[in-house]
Amino acid sequence: MAVDDAADALGIAPAMGLADARALVPGLAALPADPAGDARALARLADWAERYTPSVALDGADGLFLDVTGCAHLFAPGIEGEAALLADLLRRVRRSGLSAHAGLADTPGAAWALARFAGQGEDGVIAAPGQAEPLLDSLPTAALRLAPDAVAGMARVGLRRIADLCRQERQSGRAPLAARFGPVVWRRLDQARGRAEEAIAPRRPSAPHHARMAFAEPIATAAGIARAAGQLIETLAARFAADGVGARRIAIAFFRVDAQAQWLEIGTARPSRDPRHLFRLLEEKLGQVDPGFGIDLVELSAPEVETLAAAQIDFPSADAPPAHNAAASSLAELVDRLDNRLGSGRVGRLAPRESHAPERAVQATAALAPPAGADWTLPPRPLRLFPRPEPVDVIAGAASAPSLFRWRAHLHRVCTAEGPERLAPEWWLADAPRTTRDYWRVEDEAGRRFWLFQESGVRSQKSEDRKNTWFLHGEFA
Amino acid sequence: MAAPPPARILPLGLPALDVALPEGGLALGRLHEVLAPAGEAGTGFAAALLARIAGAQGRVLWCGPAPYGPGLAAFGLDPDRVIFARTAPDAETLWAIEEGLRCPSLAAVLGEVGVLDLTAGRRLQLAAERWGVTALALRRHRRPDHRLGAPRLEPSAATTRWRVAPMPGAADRARWNVELLRCRGGTPRDFVLEWSHETGDLAVAAAVGHRSASPFGSGAPQADAAD
Secondary structure (H helix, E strand, O other): OOOOHHHHHOOOOOOOOHHHHHHHOOOOOOOOOOHHHHHHHHHHHHHHHOOOOOOEEEEOOOEEEEOOOOOHHHOOOOOHHHHHHHHHHHHHHHHOOOOOOOEEOOOHHHHHHHHHHOOOOOOOEEOOOOOHHHHHHOOEHHHHOOOHHHHHHHHHOOOOEHHHHHHHHHHHOOHHHHHHHOOHHHHHHHHHHOOOOOOOOOOOOOOOEEEEEEEEEEEOOHHHHHHHHHHHHHHHHHHHHHHOEEEEEEEEEEEEOOOOEEEEEEEEEEEEOOHHHHHHHHHHHHOOOOOOOOEEEEEEEEEEEEEOOHHHOOOOOOOOOOOOOOOOOOHHHHHHHHHHHHOOOOEEEEEEOOOOOHHHOEEEEOOOOOOOOOOOOOOOOOOEEEEEEEEOEEEEOHHHOEEEEEEOOEEEEEEEEEEEEEEOOOOOOOOOOOOEEEEEEEEEOOOOEEEEEEEEOOOOHHHHHOOOOEEEEEEEO | OOOOOOOOEEOOOOHHHHHHOHHHOEEOOOEEEEEEOOOOHHHHHHHHHHHHHHOOOOEEEEEOOOOOHHHHHOOOOOHHHEEEEOOOOHHHHHHHHHHHHOOOOEEEEEEEOOOOOHHHHHHHHHHHHHHOOEEEEEEEOOOOOHHHOOOOOOOOOOOEEEEEEEEOOOOOEEEEEEEEEEEOOOOOEEEEEEEEOOOOOEEEEEEEOOOOOOOOOOOOOOOOOOO
16 A cells, blocks of 8 residues: 555555545545556656666666766766755656655665655755765664564564664674574675675666757757757767767667656667768657657667778768758668668568478578578479468369369369479478478469469378368469 | 659560660669559569669669569579568558669669559659669559459559560460550550570560561561660
């Protein structure tokens, strides 16, 4: 059970039963808990929190860790930066209708303790560098992220505050408590005091190349969004050039004033740092951005880059006609544009694969992979192969050659039939057909040429009664 | 709009067809339309055209449902040089064709569309002229059952429009009825083409619908083009 600020003011506590709470406040509104919805909301908040630092981790069902090392100076110089960052964060989160507590300290453990047990104030609690321990001393042992039964057990022997634990350590060492409640007690204390390492696990790997643009006046128009994206791409492209790299993946994040964030991502087949090309890829997707009440921060990052020498960039040819917004594109740019619009797996080349089964004899390769120089020579194969063989009714004549077949309610009289070409099953492959197929090339009276096969060989018990053993698998030109 | 640059001409190596086309061959950097009312004869004809346009080095983009690689290879079009974009529906295919036409590194773009209206055709024709990439619009009948009607013959912005249908063939050869329905500066004519899987050769078996058509087989003079 959770309660909001208004309920809190009326004396309702999260530990109360619903009946007790109703007795206290007769008109109480109660909603069923929605853990999945809460988790989604927390994830959205975590996305948005990346406006402060790329390193954001989820903490249980109701908390976030932000590693703001090196980020606070963006808000104010020196030590005041941290206070400004924390105040800004709390103000924005609260403006979006959430209630929040915050703590900022040298270690995740201390920040956790301060946020949950001392951070109820308007501006959160900040422990200046090296100053966390005095603040921690007065907090209950529960602030060490310990299990409730360990906390209760320690309370029974008089250890209620973190200061009590420190005294216990000085007087009788660590062994007695470790034996009773496990070594976790001391590990948590060490982590909070910065004597043991603790790393948070960011939700996204951080990108070394990023650029951001903040807006005092939030932007909400498509033109404004496109302009911001264009300028950020220019900035990042200049940095790519300085580092001799090109982007394989670019992510752009739009942080909204209502504590929501939206992400878009584009990929390239070859590293690129051509701002015009990267912008065109991104432009296709900018329409998906919902600015809501406004966007006040845009951040562009390149999670994946590859080295790109200056010579590898193909410049637009000098004789291309200028002054037209549709510029010529290189092959790599074309593939990127198709890929980003159509989605993965829909753009590529075909390569032969060693297999008897016609449907397995072709595989997809990357559009720009070097030519395989593959050998395609096979017995005659149709120009179109159906995604799956279609059952047909066949009347077979001499030597079981088909003489008449019905496909999709139409009769086709076979004038010539060549075959059979026997293709054996590849029983050692999981996804290959299990039966032997006898393929026939037939031509009907209209001159259409089809590829039919008759199935024979192993069949399961269940399909024993199935009459249909003929299939149409493709059509020749 | 400035007049488009004069087209480069590619002789198809099929004398009867080449003399029917103005300047003795297919205009490159233009839009050509191939109607395939039934079967895959039109796809085969388009693949043969693509192979000739691409030559030994050129790359092509094929938009729409991808054909079967081994079958395509038999038309002399090395699948290594074909990039497939599996697009659907028509709007997406038209977008992909136009994107492809803007890429002068390509020799040609083929797109399979159901309908190509005058506006869409003009867009493709302009893009093809501008970047010098040849566009082939393959209008294959979507339903395998050919009785449900051929594509409607709406006005076209294409430089040539062909209709290709299967014909009962001779033994090991595929036989197509090829109609040149429309051709700027040329004369509409009908042909019978034969295609051999073994050799990959395309040959004119008969030129019908035009009295003075050159005799079939090789060696027909190309010099005096029609009209």
